Structures are given as structure tokens and as C-alpha cells.
Amino acid sequence: MKQLLLTSLIIVLLTACQRSSPSEPAAVASAPAASSDSDVIRVEFLPTTDNEYTVMKAAGASHAMIFTINHFMRSGGIELWMEHxxxxQLHDSVNRFTSYVADNVANNKIYFSIQRISDEEQRWTFxxxxxxxLASAQANVLISNQTAMVSTPLNDVEMTxxxxxxxxxxxxxxxxxxLSASTDIExxxxxxxxxxxLKCKASEDNAGV
Structure with missing residues (x-):
């Protein structure tokens, strides 16, 4: 129950933060296009200095990554999952979560966060x-409290x-x-x-949603 309350608190606080922040990005339609090809979507990492990270950590997140979705020219699905x-060697996948994104809505973002729920288990939220x-899904992952972890986001990604x-x-x-971590995934x-x-895939209107 405590963890559900923490997750709900994150969502409520983030919504309030979005409404009150004077530095909120403009509508997606006004963002600079990543390419002349309308099928290209640009996903950019939100710097950790943004106050959304402070809100998430205050609500119990030990790790967090936030990305803005720009140049989403068509409505469709955004699918998120973790490859393990x-x-x-690819061992398995953690969660597969799909949400619908409209092309005319401002402030499209992707969130990933980790909360410790016991000495041996974490809750990962997409x-x-x-x-x-805000639509979300969760997966419980068995990772010991003694395990060292480091997260590395990619700053700017283009995908079709x-x-x-x-x-x-x-x-x-x-x-x-x-631990050896860099933006070189391989x-x-x-x-x-x-x-x-952390993997992401965009689909055309109504595909997989």
C-alpha cells in the first residue's frame, strides 16, 4: 500500500509541477523538426537539473530518466520495455507497455523510475x-539492495x-x-x-494500442 501511495504521489506531484513550472516547453508542434521526413520522431533526455527529478526523488524514486517527445507528427502508440x-547475451525482457500519443498535444514525455520496495526487490515504473x-505500468524486479547500479541515458535520439x-x-x-557505462550501448x-x-518504439495511428 505504501508503494502504491508513493507512485500515486509521483503522478500527482508531476502534474502539479507541470502546471506551475514557468520553464515548461512549448507545444510539440512548435519544436524544431529533427528531419524533413515526417516519420522521424525526436526523443531528448531532460537534464537532471529539471525540478521534475526533485519531485520524483522526493516521492521515493532512487533512479529516474525523463525524455521529451518532439516532432511527433502522427498520432500513434509509444511502446516501452527493458531488454535484459x-x-x-539477451536474457529476457522486462515489461512491455504501450500508450497512445496524439500529435496535437503539448508536453509529451517518457518517464522511467525505480523505487526500492524491499531489500531484494525493486519496482520499475514506465x-x-x-x-x-499520464499512463503508466509497473514491473517488480528482483535486485538486491547490495547491488550497485548506474543509469546512463542517451541525450538525443531519432527514430522512425x-x-x-x-x-x-x-x-x-x-x-x-x-561498472563500465557509456552512451555506446553495444x-x-x-x-x-x-x-x-530501455527500448522505445513508435507505431502509426492505432497500431498496437
Whole structure:
């Protein structure tokens, strides 16, 4: 119950933060186009200095990544999931969450956060915001409290409809060994025993939603 309240608090506080923040981005339609190709969608990492991170951490998030969705020229679905790699090989996937995004709504964002719910378990939340509406899904992941973790987002990503694109990584280690993390996704997977890759895919109107 406590964790559900924390998650609800994050959503409520983020909504209030969006309404009151004077530095809120303009409508998506006014964002600079990433390409002349209308199928290209630009996803940009929101700097950690933004007060949304402060709100999420105050509500219990130990790790968070926030991305703005720009140049979304067509309504459609945004799918989020985590690919789990062990010893350089794809092991499994964590959650597959799809939300609908309209092309004429301002303030489209992607959220990923981690909350500790016990010494051996974490709650990972995937969310998509459009305007004041936020849809989310959660997955419980068995990761010890003694595990070291480092998250690395990609700053600026372009993707086209139907193509899966990496937005960032989470490297975990239960050993006393240095973690190697960078924006080079393939190198990060090769150089670490266990890596999670946050993936995103956009679909055309009504596809998969």
C-alpha cells in the first residue's frame, strides 16, 4: 500500500509541477523538426537539473530518466520495455507497455523510475505523459539492495515508426568490480555482466494500442 501511495504521489506531484513550472516547453508542434521526413520522431533526455527529478526523488524514486517527445507528427502508440542482457547475451525482457500519443498535444514525455520496495526487490515504473494525462505500468524486479547500479541515458535520439530504439542503459553488479557505462550501448553490454537497455518504439495511428 505504501508503494502504491508513493507512485500515486509521483503522478500527482508531476502534474502539479507541470502546471506551475514557468520553464515548461512549448507545444510539440512548435519544436524544431529533427528531419524533413515526417516519420522521424525526436526523443531528448531532460537534464537532471529539471525540478521534475526533485519531485520524483522526493516521492521515493532512487533512479529516474525523463525524455521529451518532439516532432511527433502522427498520432500513434509509444511502446516501452527493458531488454535484459547477461554476459553479453539477451536474457529476457522486462515489461512491455504501450500508450497512445496524439500529435496535437503539448508536453509529451517518457518517464522511467525505480523505487526500492524491499531489500531484494525493486519496482520499475514506465510512463508516458501527454498534456495532463499520464499512463503508466509497473514491473517488480528482483535486485538486491547490495547491488550497485548506474543509469546512463542517451541525450538525443531519432527514430522512425516501427523501429526499436535504445533510450538508455542501467548497469548492475553484485560484485566489487567497477561498472563500465557509456552512451555506446553495444560496448556497455559487452563490458558488463548484467545490463538493462530501455527500448522505445513508435507505431502509426492505432497500431498496437
Amino acid at each position: 542482457y547477461v554476459d553479453g 510512463a508516458v505523459r501527454q498534456g495532463d494525462n 515508426g516501427g523501429d526499436a530504439t535504445a533510450l538508455g542503459t542501467i548497469v548492475v553488479s553484485e560484485e566489487d568490480t567497477p 560496448a556497455t553490454i559487452r563490458q558488463n555482466k548484467e545490463v538493462y537497455v
